[in-house]
Amino acid sequence: MPRGHRVHPYIPNSVPDVKARMLAEIGVDDIDDLYDDIPETLRFKGKLNIPDGITSEMELLCHLENVLSKNQTCGENVSFLGGGCYLHYVPAICEEITGRAEFLTAYAGEPYEDHGRFQALFEYQSLMGELLETEVVNVPTYDWGQAASTSIRMAGRITGRKTILIADTISPDRLKVIRTYCEPVMEIVQVKHASGTAGLDMDELRSHLNDSVAGLYLENPSYFGTVEENGRTIADALNDNGSIFIVGVDPISLGALKPPSQYGADISCGDIQSLGNHMYFGGALGGFIATRDEEKYVMEYPSRLFGITKTEREGEWGFGDVAYERTSFAVREQGKEFVGTAAALYGISAAVYLSLLGPEGMRELSQNIIQKSQYAMQRLSELQGVTIKFDAFHFKEFVVDFSARGRSVEEINRALFSDGIFGGKDLGDDFEKLNGCALYAVTEMTTRHDIDRLVETLSAVLS
């Protein structure tokens, strides 16, 4: 047979003889007859302008390796990029487990033949529950933006109010996601930060509180890496107003930082990319939502919530959906928002990650990141005319202000890149007041040598 007419490895029943037998069983002459119900006017008559199939696996691999070779990675360079996607170490066992065909290619089996999926995700919820000190955590959503959006909508439904206050130290990217999801049903009002510390301006908060305010959404650590100390005061103010306190948090900080539930947050949310998932160009995100185990909260989750139970046989754990009737799977538009495929496999990876690290590993990791980021901040601030923007305790990220040196961040980053360094993200586009500033991230993957080299290179670049 000529090339191109070979049976495709992915389509066994393309074998002509098999096709013929199946058509005979059906009682038609040709596969085209099976499309009789599609009117001629709706038929696509042309040929798709898509290249001929690269049906040899070897050639496909070569081609794609060539395409991807145009990327330069954070492994080949030293990266200080963060802002919602982070270069953390991914333990080998995370990849081993998420690569398992039984998990990778499963979808929606029953809690019998897919017992493992239910248990792994129940354990994900439970491990996150320990980190966050909450009794309820959902099966992952798409990303932090989705988790924050749903947290906000939950607050709207629970309070019956329409205004959501958002601390303006939020990731600007995430704020756009929230706007798309929440408007026009919710009205978004931004609350300013105190200029010195990037903490929430309490007077500003109080001036916004009234009986239309469903809640406040605050990120802690903030987009600038600053840690808000006044969580409890904020919670009290919101509580007095009958409003809900929602905190977005990077879970990798919680080995050392107090979880939001312990300073009065009613809903915690965030992203699990940092817990055992690679960066993938920002494409491997997964959101979590966590609350206390109160019916009025639980019934407002749109997500799957896997619960633990027993079976008719002693010695067996069983699992299933908790309060399924609240979901759109059960009652379509009468359900809470909607549910569907999101990011379950990343949740399983996070479960493996938290199981491996345990309490000590999480504490050591948070500490490692804190020490390294403090070292980086200190070394950078020793450069003349370079300052760290906010006077606060930072976790992982910080804003470096180059404006006094009269060199644009773009210019600086170009020079750094020529020395194999990805400098911090330029904040000038998103924050008017942060022209000449860049957001730097330091993780456990960053070595002292990397930081020293950054400082030396900057010193040369700026002189």
Next chain:
Amino acid sequence: MEIRKGSRLRNFHQAKWDEEVIFELNTPGERGIHIPEVEKEISDVVGDGLSKIPVAMRRAAPPGLPEVGQMRVLKHFLRLSQQNLGADLNIDIGQGTCTIKYNPKINEKIAASQKARAIHPHQDVSTVQGALRVMHEMDLYLREISGMDRFSLQPSSGSHAILTMASIMHKYHESRGQAETRDELITTMFSHPSDAAAAAVKGYKIITIYPDEQGFPDLEALKAAVSERTAGLFITNPEDIGIFNPKIAEFTRVVHEAGGICGYDQANANGILGITRAREADFDLCFFNLHKTFAAPHGCGGPGGGALGATQELADYLPVPLVGLDGDRYFLDYDVPHTIGKVRSFWGPFPVILKSYAWILSMGAEGLKEAAHVAVLNNNYLLKKIREIDGATSPYTGGKHRIEQVRYSWEKLYEETGVDTHDVTLRLADFGFHLWQSHHPFVVPQPFTIEPTESYSKEELDEYLDGLRHVVREARTEPETVKRAPHNSVVHRIDDSTLDDPGKWAVTWRAFLKKHGEAAAKIRD
């Protein structure tokens, strides 16, 4: 119950480890992995770091995570994986509407490359030209397959794409001063629940069209439903029951004449690749689930992808950034005049996009059409054979054939034996098969939905058919065997009485301990 020679069925038994919950494996002091210690030069400069945390923000006690050695963690999750079926191991044709096809391993290998996973979204575009090329060409290929003019790859699932369509529809009507008045979204009962639910998130009132006796969405009902309040129509075709609606162009015409937008839910387009497109049926928007038709794995429920296409007019509303090509340089394109903004952080579910891109390249134009052809062939073969099973029916008379899936009914079997569709599902698990029923509500009584795709051989389809026949035979001869199933799966019938009871449900281990006590947490001595 034992399967004897002469049957294709297997004396299957799924791995059953009775594996503990991870917290039961806790032994204080064990470690799963070490974190590198910071260099001495760093701690010399900054100290322990922790004492600088403001007192109000210091964690009081380490998180109550279990302490488990590395090999035991590995073994635990490996055992859980074995207690999960997965499409690679079973003949996964029983999850209709979800297109469980082969997810090529080579695509996993490609996606596992450092060149794919170790790139950051804020790198300079000059350093991510490979990734941007993948996204740009994916857009071009999907334009071909749909006839649409531009694609956003940002939505992360079908439901997410529906939300994005609703957002675009809202902004479109807003730009014409009609956002307030056009507040009704029309969909059909055999379209996915999210077509209704995700649109309702944007504040739309939902009107649901039911099928007529033949199984077609009722055109007269649509005509009665449209008005100056109509924002748009979100509809699948073929719908969940697998019947192609030949009047689809009339549906879009009726809605357009009323001033509405038409969004085509092509979550599952597997039977019509290269055959018929959104363009020919005059849709304004359409989306494809990359984890269905385009062969990215389902990952136990994500990550997925919901690539969203728009006509020229509505392309101006797509989320930003899109990916453009200027000469030989790919770039992130923010020049989208009426953009709705963003629906996801960064640019989209890149690993999923990459795997689907690899799949399209491996198929080519001819291969895509062949996949559709064989998927439809397989489906109609099964339809013929399942109709011959006494107890199974395929309700609705519309259409001469079905496209890529069929929603069947066990109503007759249930009436005759008392064995219901859930029982059949659980008994099939004993043979290594999965069978799904239907979205809710169950419009088809005692439903089950099968979609064979192009991936499974005739031999495998016949094996699955033998499973259905076997269970039906048992339902008539030894119904208790079916009603007490599964017998050879991971666990036995689950006590779900606690799952709807706020006093008893437990979504985390800590909630379970709180509500049921330490004693209940020990299920084996």
